[in-house]
Amino acid sequence: MSARRALVGPLVALVTLVSACTSTPSPASLPDAKEVLTRSADAMAGVKSTHFAIKVDGELPQLGVQGADGDLNAAGDAKGKAKTNQFGQLLEVDFVLAKGDLYIKGPTGGFQKLPAVLKGQVYDPTAILNPDRGVSKVLRSVRDPKTESSEGGTTVVSGTVPKDVAASLVPGIATDVASRFTMDKDSLRLKTARFELTGGSVEVTLSELDKAVEVTPPA
Template sequence: MLSRSAESMRSVKTVHFTIKVDGELPDVPVKDADGDLTSAGDSKGTAKVTFAGQLLAIEYVLTGGNLHFKGPTGGFTKLPAAFAGQVYDPSAILNPDKGVAKVLASAKDAKTKSSGDVSVIEATVPKDVAAGLVPGISADVKSTFSVDKDNKLKSALFELPGGQKVDIGLTDFDKPVTVTAPA
């Protein structure tokens, strides 16, 4: 089932995602994020990030090789897209070489916990593969995947050895998404 879902996710062109982080991850200052993403790596949405000990709500647009973000005050600031990787790069989600398709294809010891319209599968994801999606992972990760009847990944919950949890939710597969840089 996970290999079918991996194959199905490789063809996804757009998706709406949510990310929720429970606990502190040393390499990921994002606490939660909500946005739209294209397979080309363009994304727009909102996030809560920890910066200098403060939790900040930001709005972001990632397109054309640039990251545009707006904090609680002022307008958008433009930075090279590489800066997104220092916070969390959502384009990794649909990247076939390191995103959810790779995670699903690499999962080991899969056990189906329930099946139906949405199947729940528990598995272990090797640390190097999981780190492509969630930076800073340094050990194999216990994971729970929810896969719908169309083999689309609806959610992935990663439980890290230190007790932290990262929950990624996916909806609105292949619905039109337009990402344009702010004026």
Template sequence: MSRRRVLVGALALLLAGCTSSSGALPAGSEVVGKAATAMRSVTSTHFTIKVDGELPNVTVKDAEGDLNAEGQSKGRAKVEQFGQLIEVDYVLVDEDLYFKGPTGGFTKLPAALAGGLYDPTAILNPDKGVAKVLSSARDAKTVGSDDGAHVVEATVPRDVVAGLVPGIDADVKARFSTKDDRLTDAVFELPTGAKVSIALSDFNKSFTATPPA
């Protein structure tokens, strides 16, 4: 009976130790710091962007495509125009934006005028993209963690997040999801209630864009 008590006690201590270890969450600052470092070395990614609500001077409601760190991107977007959503295909290459609406061919527009349409290549820009946003996050707190994936809530200063998402003019609440130290999802909530969601996947796959014929 005495030996049984010893074995039960040892098992209880072992299980308690495992629970404590597995339940410990990494510091939020550590998670976003590692993600910022990892995202600076990403050369390409697939992305989706969704805007829920209104952003001043930004007409894009959602977009999906591929982009690389050289500033090239190709995909499609839904743009609000005269109260209606219009789906367009776009190609961004050599600092020029080509877009095609429901009818007709591609039209060339200087990339400098693409701000209202949103420039997705900002995502991998180390000076204003997700790496900058992650490294500038304040009061980061890990709220979930499982098998290499972490969820962190934080606040991002308006001057930093505006470099990634134009039209934001206030500090925002952010929720970051990472997997193997890379950012997979980011949700920014504005004081007005509007939300911007960005999802990233297919990191470092071979991708280049060329001007449409």
């Protein structure tokens, strides 16, 4: 047998092995998307606190919030920074929401207390952990879900979220929106929710789940 023929067999076997290892998992091997979302919604309903970040990419002037970063707890208290659209102008504020009262601080001056009825005009992050309006509601409302991957410690599911449900999490969303959710593979707690809109996208990131968050009114 020639040396060339002797090498052909092992080379073919090696190529076959590499192809098998790098091939895309078949849909049958991935977890059911609806079940993943339901379990994730249940897991998020029990979360007591989180650090959150909202990032807007592109030109999306219709959104009430253009960015936010802070901490909140399930009791309805929150603190952080937000960029919001106010009468066509971008306003950057520090905010504290404590015991139902909203305090904001702009580029100058100290904190000012606003009526609670106005908190939605700045940004109300407490919706994030509200099981009736926040991420749990969003996860339960996804239409046509599809599991994209489940590897490397995360599970990713995509689908469409109705506009009214998405708007409770990101004010200003006015159409049903293509969405992508990344969850911890073991606990199925949500890591990121990404919404694709005409002109850009919004990504909500959650971290430090159940880490103690205490919020007190500004002095």
